[in-house]
Amino acid sequence: MGKLVTIKNIERELICPACKELFTHPLILPCQHSICHKCVKELLLMLDDSFNDVGSDNSNQSSPRLRLPSPSVDKIDRISRPGWKRNSLTPRTTTFPCPGCEHDVDLGERGINGLFRNFTLETIVERYRQAARAATAIMCDLCKPPPQESTKSCMDCSASYCNECFKIYHPWGTVKAQHEYVGPTTNFRPKILMCPEHETERINMYCELCRRPVCHLCKLGGNHSNHRVTTMSSAYKTLKEKLSKDIDYLIGKESQVKSQISELNLLMKETECNGERAKEDAITHFEKLFEILEERKSSVLKAIDASKKLRLDKFQTQMEEYQGLLENNGLVGYAQEVLKETDQSCFVQTAKQLHVRIQKATESLKSFRPAAQTSFEDYVVNTSKQTELLGELSFFSSGVDVPEINEEQSKVYNNALINWHHPEKDKADSYVLEYRKINRDEEMLSWNEIEVCGTSKVISDLESNCNYAFRVRAYKGSICSPCSRELILHTPPAPVFSFLFDEKCGYNNEHLLLNLKRDRVESRAGFNLLLAAERIQVGYYTSLDYIIGDVGITKGKHFWAFRVEPYSYLVKAGVASSDKLQEWLRSPRDAVSPRYEQDSGHDSGSEDACVDSSQPFTLVTIGMKKVFIPKSPTSNEPENRVLPMPTSIGVFLDCDKGKVAFYDMDHMKCLYERQVDCSHMMYPAFALMGSGGVQLEESISAKYLEYQENM
Numbered sequence: 001m002g003k004l005v006t007i008k009n010i011e012r013e014l015i016c017p018a019c020k021e022l023f024t025h026p027l028i029l030p031c032q033h034s035i036c037h038k039c040v041k042e043l044l045l046m047l048d049d050s051f052n053d054v055g056s057d058n059s060n061q062s063s064p065r066l067r068l069p070s071p072s073v074d075k076i077d078r079i080s081r082p083g084w085k086r087n088s089l090t091p092r093t094t095t096f097p098c099p100g101c102e103h104d105v106d107l108g109e110r111g112i113n114g115l116f117r118n119f120t121l122e123t124i125v126e127r128y129r130q131a132a133r134a135a136t137a138i139m140c141d142l143c144k145p146p147p148q149e150s151t152k153s154c155m156d157c158s159a160s161y162c163n164e165c166f167k168i169y170h171p172w173g174t175v176k177a178q179h180e181y182v183g184p185t186t187n188f189r190p191k192i193l194m195c196p197e198h199e200t201e202r203i204n205m206y207c208e209l210c211r212r213p214v215c216h217l218c219k220l221g222g223n224h225s226n227h228r229v230t231t232m233s234s235a236y237k238t239l240k241e242k243l244s245k246d247i248d249y250l251i252g253k254e255s256q257v258k259s260q261i262s263e264l265n266l267l268m269k270e271t272e273c274n275g276e277r278a279k280e281d282a283i284t285h286f287e288k289l290f291e292i293l294e295e296r297k298s299s300v301l302k303a304i305d306a307s308k309k310l311r312l313d314k315f316q317t318q319m320e321e322y323q324g325l326l327e328n329n330g331l332v333g334y335a336q337e338v339l340k341e342t343d344q345s346c347f348v349q350t351a352k353q354l355h356v357r358i359q360k361a362t363e364s365l366k367s368f369r370p371a372a373q374t375s376f377e378d379y380v381v382n383t384s385k386q387t388e389l390l391g392e393l394s395f396f397s398s399g400v401d402v403p404e405i406n407e408e409q410s411k412v413y414n415n416a417l418i419n420w421h422h423p424e425k426d427k428a429d430s431y432v433l434e435y436r437k438i439n440r441d442e443e444m445l446s447w448n449e450i451e452v453c454g455t456s457k458v459i460s461d462l463e464s465n466c467n468y469a470f471r472v473r474a475y476k477g478s479i480c481s482p483c484s485r486e487l488i489l490h491t492p493p494a495p496v497f498s499f500l501f502d503e504k505c506g507y508n509n510e511h512l513l514l515n516l517k518r519d520r521v522e523s524r525a526g527f528n529l530l531l532a533a534e535r536i537q538v539g540y541y542t543s544l545d546y547i548i549g550d551v552g553i554t555k556g557k558h559f560w561a562f563r564v565e566p567y568s569y570l571v572k573a574g575v576a577s578s579d580k581l582q583e584w585l586r587s588p589r590d591a592v593s594p595r596y597e598q599d600s601g602h603d604s605g606s607e608d609a610c611v612d613s614s615q616p617f618t619l620v621t622i623g624m625k626k627v628f629i630p631k632s633p634t635s636n637e638p639e640n641r642v643l644p645m646p647t648s649i650g651v652f653l654d655c656d657k658g659k660v661a662f663y664d665m666d667h668m669k670c671l672y673e674r675q676v677d678c679s680h681m682m683y684p685a686f687a688l689m690g691s692g693g694v695q696l697e698e699s700i701s702a703k704y705l706e707y708q709e710n711m
Contacts, residue, residue: 014125017099018043023125027115030107032211033100034118041112043096095701104701114196116212119189126187138184140165150184158188197222206235304379311372318371321361331361400481403431403474410470412489413561414496415700416459420472420484428474433457434483438467458700465493490668493652494557498699499549499684506585511545512688519696521547523688544572546584549684553655560684561650561665561697568692570623575653575660575676576685577616616677618660619685622649623692629672643671648697653682
C-alpha cells in the first residue's frame with residue numbers, strides 16, 4: 001500500500017509540459033527534457049506551417065507561398081513546373097522551443113527519428129495509470145467478444161492474453177513458448193534498445209559529452225567519433241550509484257525537508273499578508289493623488305467658470321448698450337423724447353449730457369470692439385510634465401537602475417529582436433519585456449509582458465505593417481526599476497520570404513563566389529579577364545553576372561531584405577519573371593550587346609526606365625554607397641534619384657496587385673514603387689558587375705541552447 005501511495009504522489013513528474021497530460025510515448029530531447037511523441041510532431045508541424053504560411057494577410061490562408069525549384073538553363077522552358085512538395089504530415093522544421101526550459105533545441109537532419117524513447121518514464125507512467133485505475137482489468141486482445149480479463153502480457157508479441165488464449169498462441173514446443181511474459185500491462189517496450197542513427201545496431205556505449213547512449217558505429221565514424229565514451233555497464237553503474245546516493249541523502253534529510261516545508265507555508269502566509277498590506281498602501285497613495293487631482297480639478301473649473309461669467313456679463317452689458325441704439329429703444333428712444341421738449345432752458349439742461357452719451361455711442365459704433373475675449377487659451381491645463389512623471393510612476397527602485405534598450409542592436413524582420421543593457425555594478429535578477437501594438441489612430445492597446453533572464457529576447461507573431469512599442473524594466477529580488485524609454489519599430493509590409501542563392505541556374509563561378517550557406521555572393525574579376533586582356537584594344541564593357549533565388553513566387557505578398565557591401569561598384573537587385581530570366585541567362589556571355597556599346601546611349605539602368613508601365617522585371621541600381629532610383633515611367637520631371645545607400649534594403653512583392661516596392665530597412669520607409677507583370681513565376685534577382693558583395697538578411701531566431709555539463 002505504501003508503494004501505491006508513492007506512485008500516486010509523483011503525478012507532477014509524469015505530466016508532459018506541452019499537453020499538460022500524462023506522457024504518451026515520451027521522447028528525450030537534446031536538453032534532456034521529455035515530451036510526448038505526438039506533442040513533438042504537432043510543435044514541428046505548427047512551426048513549419050507558420051513559417052510557410054505567407055498570404056496577403058497573416059490570417060489569410062488563401063495565398064500560400066509555393067516552394068518551387070529554380071529554373072535550369074537547359075530546361076528553362078519548363079520553368080513554371082512545380083517541384084517537390086513536402087507531405088503535409090512530414091515536418092521539415094527541426095528547431096523548436098522546448099516546452100520545459102523554453103530554449104531552442106535542434107533535432108538535426110533525422111528530426112524525430114533521432115530521438116530516444118524514454119521507456120523508463122513510460123513504464124512509470126503505466127504503473128501510475130494502473131494505480132489510478134484502482135485495479136481496472138486489462139482485457140484480452142485475442143478473445144472473441146466478449147473478451148475475458150487478461151492474466152499476462154507477452155513482451156515479444158506486444159499483446160495481452162487470458163489463460164486460454166495464451167495457451168493457444170504460445171503452444172509448448174514452439175519458439176513462441178520461449179517468449180517473455182509479465183503481468184497484465186499496456187506498456188510494451190523492446191528488449192534491446194536500438195540506435196536511432198544506425199537502426200540495425202544495438203546501444204552498447206554511453207557518450208559522456210552528449211550524455212546519451214550510442215552504438216559502436218556512432219563512435220567509429222559518426223558524430224561521436226571524437227567524444228569520450230564509456231561502456232553501458234560502467235555508465236549504468238556510475239549513474240545508478242550517484243542517483244541512489246542522492247536519493248538516500250534526500251530520504252535521510254526528510255525531517256529537514258518537512259521543517260523547510262513548514263517554513264515555506266509560514267512564508268507563503270506572510271507573503272499573502274504583506275502583499276495585501278502593500279496593496280492597501282498603494283491604494284492609499286493613489287487615493288491621495290486622486291484627492292490632489294480632484295482638488296486641482298475643482299480649483300481649475302472654478303477659475304474657468306468665474307472667467308466665463310465675467311466675460312458673459314461684459315458681453316451682456318455691451319449687447320444692452322447696442323440695443324439702446326436702435327430706434328425707439330433705450331438711448332435713442334430717450335433722445336427722441338428729449339427732442340420733443342420745446343422749453344429751451346429745460347432742453348439745454350438735459351441735452352448737454354445726453355449729447356455726450358450719443359457721441360460716445362457713435363464712436364463705439366464706428367470702431368466696434370468686443371468687451372471681452374472668447375478664447376480660453378490662458379486656461380488650458382498643461383499636464384505634459386505630470387503625465388510623463390505619472391507614466392514613470394513605480395516602486396522605490398532601491399538602487400536598481402533603469403535598463404536601456406540598445407536601438408542599434410534591436411531590429412525587426414521576420415521576428416523582433418530586442419537588446420538592452422544594464423550597468424554591471426547593479427546586475428538584475430530578471431527583466432520584464434513589454435510590447436504592444438500601436439494602431440494607426442495612435443490608440444494604445446494593453447501591454448504584453450514576457451519575463452526574460454538575459455538581456456535580449458526574440459518576439460514572434462507580430463502583425464505585418466504595424467508599429468510596435470517596446471520597453472523593459474529590471475527586477476532585483478522583489479524590487480523593480482522604472483520602465484525604460486520606449487522603442488518604436490515598424491514591422492515589414494508582408495511576411496518574410498525565405499530563400500537562398502541558386503548555385504545552378506545561371507551561376508557563373510568564374511566571376512561570382514558563393515559561400516557554403518548560399519546566403520552571400522561576391523563578385524570578382526577573376527584570372528580569365530587578365531588572360532583576355534591582350535585582346536582588349538578599345539573600351540570594353542563586361543556583362544552583368546546574374547544570380548537568383550532558389551524559390552519562386554506565384555501569388556501573395558512577400559518581403560525579403562539584403563545588404564550590399566559598401567565597397568560594391570555596381571549591384572542590381574529586385575525581381576524578374578521566369579521568361580525574362582530565360583532571355584538574360586541564355587544570352588551569350590562573351591558577346592558585346594548593343595546595350596553595352598559605348599555610344600549606344602543606354603546605361604545599366606535603362607531597363608528600369610522602360611516606358612511600359614508594367615514590365616516582367618524591376619531592378620534598382622546600387623553602388624558606390626548610393627541607391628539610384630529608376631526614372632518614373634509616367635513622368636519626365638527631374639527627381640532626386642540618387643539616395644544614400646541604407647544599411648539594409650528590403651523588397652516587397654505583391655503578386656496579387658502586380659506591385660513591387662523597395663524599402664530602407666533602417667526606417668522601414670518606401671524608397672521606390674512601381675507596377676510589375678506577375679503573370680509568370682517571379683524570382684528574387686541580383687546582378688553584379690566589378691567588385692561587390694550581397695548578403696541576404698538572416699532570419700531572426702532564438703539562440704540554440706548551450707547544454708551544460710552537470711554529470
